[in-house]
Amino acid sequence: xASKLTPEQRRRxxxxxxxxxxxxxxxxxxxxxxxxxxxxVLLYESAEFFRHVSLQLFLTDTVWTPLFDQPRYGILPxxxxxxxxxxxxxxxxxxxxxxxxxxxxxxxxxxxxxxxxPALEMLSGVPTVVYGFFALLxxxxxxxxxxxxxxxxxxxxxxxxxxxxxxxxYIASLSEDAMRAVPQALRDGSxxxxxxxxxxxxKVVLPAAFSGIAAAFVLAISxxxxxxxxxxxAAGQQPNLxxxxxxxxxxxxxxxxxxALGDLPHGSIxxxxxxxxxxVLFLMTLTFNIxxxxxxxxxxxxx
Amino acid sequence: MTMTMHGTFKASNGxxxxxxxxxxxxxxxxxxxxxxxxxxxxxxxALRDVSVEIPNQIVTAFIGPSGCGKSTFxxxxxxxxxxxxxxxxxxxxxxxxxxxxxxxxxxxxxxxxVGMVFQKPNPFPKSIYDNIAYGPRIHGLSxxxxxxxxxxxxxxxKAGLWGEVKERLGDSATGLSGGQQQRLCIARAIAVxxxxxxxxxxxxxxxxxxxxxIEELIEELRRTYCIVIVTHSFAQAARVSQQTAxxxxxxxxxxxxxxxxxxxxxxxxxQDYITGRFG
Amino acid sequence: MTSTAPxxxxxxxxxxxxxxxxxxxxxxxxxxxxxxxxxxxxxxxxLVALTAxxxxxxxxxxxxxxxxxxxxxPSRRASQAGILSAWVGxxxxxxxxxxxxxxxxxxxxxxxxxxxxxxxxTDIIEINVSNLAGVPSIIYGLLALxxxxxxxxxxxxxxTAGLTLALLILPIIIVATRExxxxxxxxxREAAVGLGATDWQVTRDHILPxxxxxxxxxxxxxTSRALGETAPLITIGALTFIAFLPTPPIQSTPPFVNMHWLxxxxxxxxxxxxxxxxxxxxxxxxxxxxxxxxLLVITLGLNGVAIWLRARLRRKLKW
Numbered sequence: 012x013a014s015k016l017t018p019e020q021r022r023r024x025x026x027x028x029x030x031x032x033x034x035x036x037x038x039x040x041x042x043x044x045x046x047x048x049x050x051x052v053l054l055y056e057s058a059e060f061f062r063h064v065s066l067q068l069f070l071t072d073t074v075w076t077p078l079f080d081q082p083r084y085g086i087l088p089x090x091x092x093x094x095x096x097x098x099x100x101x102x103x104x105x106x107x108x109x110x111x112x113x114x115x116x117x118x119x120x121x122x123x124x125x126x127x128x129p130a131l132e133m134l135s136g137v138p139t140v141v142y143g144f145f146a147l148l149x150x151x152x153x154x155x156x157x158x159x160x161x162x163x164x165x166x167x168x169x170x171x172x173x174x175x176x177x178x179x180x181y182i183a184s185l186s187e188d189a190m191r192a193v194p195q196a197l198r199d200g201s202x203x204x205x206x207x208x209x210x211x212x213x214k215v216v217l218p219a220a221f222s223g224i225a226a227a228f229v230l231a232i233s234x235x236x237x238x239x240x241x242x243x244x245a246a247g248q249q250p251n252l253x254x255x256x257x258x259x260x261x262x263x264x265x266x267x268x269x270x271a272l273g274d275l276p277h278g279s280i281x282x283x284x285x286x287x288x289x290x291v292l293f294l295m296t297l298t299f300n301i302x303x304x305x306x307x308x309x310x311x312x313x314x
Numbered sequence: 315m316t317m318t319m320h321g322t323f324k325a326s327n328g329x330x331x332x333x334x335x336x337x338x339x340x341x342x343x344x345x346x347x348x349x350x351x352x353x354x355x356x357x358x359x360a361l362r363d364v365s366v367e368i369p370n371q372i373v374t375a376f377i378g379p380s381g382c383g384k385s386t387f388x389x390x391x392x393x394x395x396x397x398x399x400x401x402x403x404x405x406x407x408x409x410x411x412x413x414x415x416x417x418x419x420x421x422x423x424x425x426x427x428v429g430m431v432f433q434k435p436n437p438f439p440k441s442i443y444d445n446i447a448y449g450p451r452i453h454g455l456s457x458x459x460x461x462x463x464x465x466x467x468x469x470x471x472k473a474g475l476w477g478e479v480k481e482r483l484g485d486s487a488t489g490l491s492g493g494q495q496q497r498l499c500i501a502r503a504i505a506v507x508x509x510x511x512x513x514x515x516x517x518x519x520x521x522x523x524x525x526x527x528i529e530e531l532i533e534e535l536r537r538t539y540c541i542v543i544v545t546h547s548f549a550q551a552a553r554v555s556q557q558t559a560x561x562x563x564x565x566x567x568x569x570x571x572x573x574x575x576x577x578x579x580x581x582x583x584x585q586d587y588i589t590g591r592f593g
Numbered sequence: 594m595t596s597t598a599p600x601x602x603x604x605x606x607x608x609x610x611x612x613x614x615x616x617x618x619x620x621x622x623x624x625x626x627x628x629x630x631x632x633x634x635x636x637x638x639x640l641v642a643l644t645a646x647x648x649x650x651x652x653x654x655x656x657x658x659x660x661x662x663x664x665x666x667p668s669r670r671a672s673q674a675g676i677l678s679a680w681v682g683x684x685x686x687x688x689x690x691x692x693x694x695x696x697x698x699x700x701x702x703x704x705x706x707x708x709x710x711x712x713x714x715t716d717i718i719e720i721n722v723s724n725l726a727g728v729p730s731i732i733y734g735l736l737a738l739x740x741x742x743x744x745x746x747x748x749x750x751x752x753t754a755g756l757t758l759a760l761l762i763l764p765i766i767i768v769a770t771r772e773x774x775x776x777x778x779x780x781x782r783e784a785a786v787g788l789g790a791t792d793w794q795v796t797r798d799h800i801l802p803x804x805x806x807x808x809x810x811x812x813x814x815x816t817s818r819a820l821g822e823t824a825p826l827i828t829i830g831a832l833t834f835i836a837f838l839p840t841p842p843i844q845s846t847p848p849f850v851n852m853h854w855l856x857x858x859x860x861x862x863x864x865x866x867x868x869x870x871x872x873x874x875x876x877x878x879x880x881x882x883x884x885x886x887x888l889l890v891i892t893l894g895l896n897g898v899a900i901w902l903r904a905r906l907r908r909k910l911k912w
Contacts (some may be wrong), residue, residue, distance in 0.1 A: 024791065035704035039700070043718060110632050114632025114633060127637075133900070134639055134643055136814075141889055142646075144885055176639060176642045239730070296727055300726075300727040426788075429787070437784075499784070
């Protein structure tokens with residue numbers, strides 16, 4: 012026998028291994044518990060909420076004033092604020108991010124890439140409060156002084172622009188990763204028939220990397236939808252059903268923060284309303300996340 | 315179809331002739347006996363009905379073109395194939411008369427009796443000492459530091475590396491040359507005091523000088539251990555082994571004394587491979 | 594002409610030297626040059642914005658960056674206000690957060706990479722982790738509010754805050770651990786298995802040590818993220834005007850150590866900054882800017898370390 016461990020020792024070793032494996036499994040399964048906890052809490056409090064408020068009214072009413080004496084609970088203004096800020100953010104981040112991704116992946120030298128990519132990732136390390144500060148005290152005055160003199164101090168536009176800057180790394184970096192994963196053989200084939208680098212990038216590489224880029228976009232959208240502090244600081248906290256980003260508006264997230272800052276008694280309708288709003292938010296981002304997960308699986312399998 | 319060894323066999327190289335041309339197989343039971351071993355990766359069958367006897371204290375070489383299943387069969391002997399999820403092994407594989415795929419066999423235990431050296435040297439990113447000491451430590455082979463030191467020294471001596479590293483046992487093993495690393499891996503395998511040493515193309519990543527040293531080492535080692543070596547070079551098989559098994563596309567075509575397989579093969583396919591018609 | 598030309602006096606299409614083709618090619622070349630410029634500008638624009646942000650902050654906040662600022666409590670008088678309670682709060686909370694998130698996250702990552710079989714349950718866990726990574730941070734605040742603060746009664750304490758942020762960064766640690774383990778070459782694993790090491794021995798003695806730098810990178814990024822989080826902590830009721838420090842854990846009477854601080858109120862750096870931004874009047878704005886600078890230095894500093902670590906790793910591990 013090469014090993015000098017007795018059968019008894021081996022048996023105890025196997026027992027220890029089983030215990031360790033069980034512990035590791037518990038740690039992994041805890042993530043499921045977290046999700047269950049989130050869903051549980053949101054559903055529980057929302058159920059309470061919807062006992063007092065009709066679901067139909069919730070989804071269709073155009074005014075959100077839960078803290079008034081005559082409260083109205085239409086989620087549309089909040090949804091609208093969320094969507095508006097996300098659209099503005101995308102309008103900033105999508106063209107910039109994609110262009111940057113194409114440039115970094117197809118044109119930039121490795122040295123340039125090695126310096127700029129990490130720098131771009133630093134953008135996502137800036138705390139959102141600081142971004143809010145930036146939006147309120149730099150972007151808004153800048154816009155007011157240059158192209159939009161009548162811009163109110165609180166507005167969705169500045170918030171949206173700053174959120175766009177914040178999600179830029181998502182789009183640029185993840186899209187660039189997706190494009191870099193496209194095999195060189197495809198590029199070579201295109202270049203060999205006389206296409207320019209630019210044409211190759213746009214007509215061959217981009218389409219090939221589509222799932223990865225789509226996944227990047229979906230993740231960025233999810234991030235923008237869930238953003239809280241930038242809008243809470245810079246967009247004002249007035250729910251407002253509008254499609255004009257130059258007005259102040261509130262998002263779902265900003266509303267939750269506003270209520271939390273106040274002092275709502277546990278169990279009151281105002282307290283429960285933040286869970287109902289949170290449930291809507293969770294369902295939105297859940298959809299996006301699952302979509303992104305599926306898209307990423309697809310692009311990983313393609314190679 | 316079982317292949318057995320008949321009669322005496324003269325060792326195929328000069329050095330080994332000094333030990334008097336060992337008579338084996340009929341005097342001692344074979345160390346490893348495979349009967350009807352099949353290996354599947356998912357739906358694909360990689361090995362078909364392989365039966366062979368591998369005697370102790372000689373070198374058995376597995377040869378054949380790429381993808382013929384020789385490495386797969388080698389990895390059955392220490393159940394390394396267990397680590398591949400889609401892999402299924404059927405049939406009987408006995409070591410010292412006990413089927414190693416029986417339910418009550420612990421693969422961890424088995425691997426302390428059957429050591430393995432891999433194609434590309436893979437020392438741990440630790441010191442030379444710790445590389446050798448790791449196996450004895452986890453298998454409880456020493457009770458104090460002095461014993462461990464002795465094991466480390468003995469293993470390095472047996473692997474022909476002691477002289478080169480005895481002054482720097484604390485250095486990182488990854489700083490050694492390719493040939494030294496492979497000898498380290500051999501020492502590491504020996505340190506656990508196995509009975510069988512499996513070698514999966516151990517010289518394919520080494521230069522000719524390092525290869526020659528390892529081949530010398532193998533000749534030394536086979537006096538103590540049962541050695542099975544997979545090699546894609548039949549010249550190496552001819553130099554180093556006493557028994558050779560030729561695999562082709564998952565079948566074991568022919569097994570016999572090395573001298574006979576190379577000079578007078580029984581099967582046409584063996585003849586074709588050896589003369590370079592394919593592979 | 595080449596031998597493939599069909600006739601001597603009729604040039605083949607491939608060698609069409611006409612004006613039209615030349616103009617077309619010139620247009621294509623120019624498009625490429627234009628794109629090179631546009632691309633570079635687009636790439637740098639984000640960094641330009643970041644620089645503008647930093648410059649703006651520094652201009653507004655630099656004058657307030659004094660030693661007093663770092664060691665004073667908040668005050669109703671802007672010039673006397675400081676961030677002491679805020680950064681102590683941040684520190685204590687990060688302590689709780691990492692104590693929970695790192696062991697659980699690393700363990701989960703090890704399980705998913707080394708032990709998990711390919712079955713339904715594993716898929717569910719993986720989708721779960723992937724989803725949790727994308728859940729907005731404020732939802733974690735809601736979870737904590739309903740479940741911990743009121744459900745389990747842990748109250749508006751440092752413990753609750755630490756636990757909430759731990760759940761928030763758990764996916765980051767899990768993903769980082771998995772990627773770090775994945776990048777360990779399989780030859781290392783084979784060598785250990787071949788020697789007869791058990792699963793846990795292989796993981797503990799070989800895989801984990803090799804994966805440590807990658808795991809560390811993930812921990813640093815997670816910590817940086819947790820330090821900057823505001824929304825979930827506001828939701829669970831961080832107090833915004835704290836003029837005291839938690840009870841020190843070391844005391845002079847037996848048992849000499851206590852954990853009272855875990856259950857006390859707190860504030861953190863980003864919330865303090867937020868509080869000051871929301872106050873009307875420009876005096877507090879300078880404070881907000883100064884607090885933001887401190888916060889930014891810490892988070893960008895941590896992120897920078899993590900990125901540098903990762904770059905060094907990638908260069909070292911050229912398997």
